[in-house]
Amino acid sequence: MTSWPPTVQEWLAHDPDPGSTTELAACSAEELRERFAHSLTFGTAGLRGPLRAGPNGMNLAVVLRTTRGVTAVLAERGLGGGHVVVGYDARHRSAEFGRAAAEVFAAQGFSVTLMPGPVPTPVVAFAVRRTGAVAGVQITASHNPPTDNGYKVYLEGGLQIVSPTDRDIEQAIASAPPADQIPRTPVEESGADLLSAYAERAATVRRGAGSVRVALTPMHGVGGEFALDALALAGIADVHVVTGQFAPDPDFPTVAFPNPEEPGAVDALLALAADVDAEVSIALDPDADRCAIGVPSAAGWRMLSGDETGWLLGDYVLSRCNDPASAVVASTVVSSRMLAAIAASYGARHVETLTGFKWLARADDDVPGTLRYAYEEAIGHCLDPEAVRDKDGISAAVLACDMVAALRAQGLSVLDALDALARRHGVHTTAAVTRRVTSPQQAAEIMTRLRNQPPAALVGFDLTVTDLQPRADALVFTGGDDTATVRVVVRPSGTEPKLKCYLEIRCDEELITARGRAAELQNAAAEAVRRW
Incomplete structure (x- = not known):
């Protein structure tokens, strides 16, 4: 291809998918502009997008060129010829994309474990760490709609990529050969032992x-x-x-x-x-x-919120830790503050990270101690960082069952345990207010307005604002008095066309009174934030 992003004609000249010509011919001029205005970029959890032809979609050509970009970056870092793990979920075209990625790695001289059938994402993170692989790829769009798919990259240790690696890969993709000119070598499935x-x-x-x-x-x-x-x-x-x-x-x-x-x-x-x-x-x-x-x-x-589960599992892990003073627990800036209070009560260290497990997995990089538990409010939990440095729903399910059994042996329920945490650390309530946007540009305009004209007060409390730029495109608003605090984090979604606002209210009064007041403050705060 002579330019990037390519024209429709340049794309079709090298698209290995025979159905792309008919698909693109049926598109309106406006849709073609949207598909070819730019390429998919690495967001909070890798590439994700609709299954469709063109550089701004998930398709065989994008998978081939993305994988070629990953191989180029690995080679530049002296990791060429290393071992790579490739997995895929059960979404539309996932198996095809996974095999294609494995074949590109093999053609570039890497040894490849191509998982034997659809696997959970944490299996790939585990396999990369277990085998000492230089990289791993999982074809998945997690919980996105059925029309989507995605491409997630792990590096050594089974950690998701962070900047500047994501930008390096994007640059390598832009200079990769046309999709139909990228070599592929057949790969046999393996890794049942993993x-x-x-x-x-x-x-x-x-x-x-x-x-x-x-x-x-x-x-x-x-x-x-x-x-x-x-x-x-x-x-x-x-x-x-x-x-x-x-x-x-x-x-x-x-x-x-x-x-x-x-x-x-x-x-x-x-x-x-x-x-x-x-x-x-x-x-x-x-x-x-x-x-x-x-x-x-x-x-x-009733379902627990991601924060409620995070408090319970974090407390459970620390309560059974032999040396809590050496333990690190972590949560993200958009998650509840209660885990920090729980950690302090055990003498453990709490680290707050940016949004996403690519940051949570690195929470113990520059602090004393070893990561024992991490969570984010979007029901993601890391229970065994020595084995899986990513969120893992299956190990979380095992520990949740273990916690229920342990509570039952004490004559307690999960809700009893939540009450105990509230009495010990204050009532915390959380809520999310989501505003759908038509484009990233609209989200950026709202963020600019909030930066230039931040709200002065919320539910009767004066607000202070913390801007997380340049580390992240997020604003943190806080306010409160001796008995209650309010906190709102505003950021654009990294995977969906949304502006997200995360609310937390904390009240320190007697349990029933505190819960009533927290509910009132939360409802009023949510209503006000919707008007921001």
Whole structure:
């Protein structure tokens, strides 16, 4: 290709997918401009985009050229010819894209483990770390709509890439050969031993004993069999699955949006949990790197927020840590502040990072101690950083069941444990306000306005603002008094056309009073933030 981004004609001249000509011919002039205005770029969790022809979509040509770019960067860093792990989920075209990526690596002299079938994303992170691979690639769009796919890159140690590596790869992609001129060498699938090793390792996060009755859904994704294996190895065999959502299905036919956090997505799971009298319900997202937990209450089953699960698991990990003073726990700037208070109570160190597990996984890089636990509010949890330096829904499911069993042995429920944390560290409530935007430009305009004219007050509290640029495009607004505080973080989404606002209220009064006041403040704050 003589220019980048290419013209439609240049693209078609080198697109190895025979269906692209017909697809692009059916596009309007406006859609063609959108598809060819720019290329997919690396965001919070790699490349993600709609399955479609053109540089601004996920397709075979983009996968080939992206992989060629990755090989060039690895070679520049003296890692050419090293071992690479390639995996893929069960989305449309994932297997095709995974094989294509493996073949490009092989043609450039790398030894390649191409996973034997669809696997959860944390399996690839585990395999890279376990084998000492120089890199790993997972074809996945996680919990995006069924029309999307993506490309996630890990480097040595199974850590997601961060800048400047992402920009280096993008530059290498721009100068890569045309897709149909990139060599490919056939690769045989392998790594079955790594799948077994992963399940065995995930089971070891369990600290206690005793069975738990579980309701489980993998939400049409790839985590079902892996979760059953890990739970069984951990001594948890009383697992009931949502049968209509158990087999992988790239169309996600029973949910409007394949994300456990979306309204209605876990209705079938909670109905099953009630039917079988489960003690805990577990929803994995389609690539099983995220885990949502549901528990019974007096008013029926309810899902915990990602922050609530983060508090509980963080406290549980630290309570069973032999040397908490050497432990590091981490959460992101958009997550609740309670984990910091929990860590302080154990004498552990808390680190706050930018959004995304590419930063959480590195939380102990420049501080004393070793990372033991990390979470982000979007139901992502890292329970075993020595094995998986990324979020892992399956190990989170194992530890959640272990925690439920341990609480039951003390005559306590999960909600009792949440009450205890609130009494100890103050009532914390969190909420998210999402504003959809038509383009990244619109999101940038809103952020500019908030920077130039920040709101002075919120729910009666004067606000101070912290701008996280240049580290991140985010603003943090805080205010409060001796009995209550309010915090709002505003940032554009790294994966979707949204502006996200993360609210947290903290109240220090008696439990029932504090919860009532926190709810009032949160509702008022959310209403005000929507007008920002």
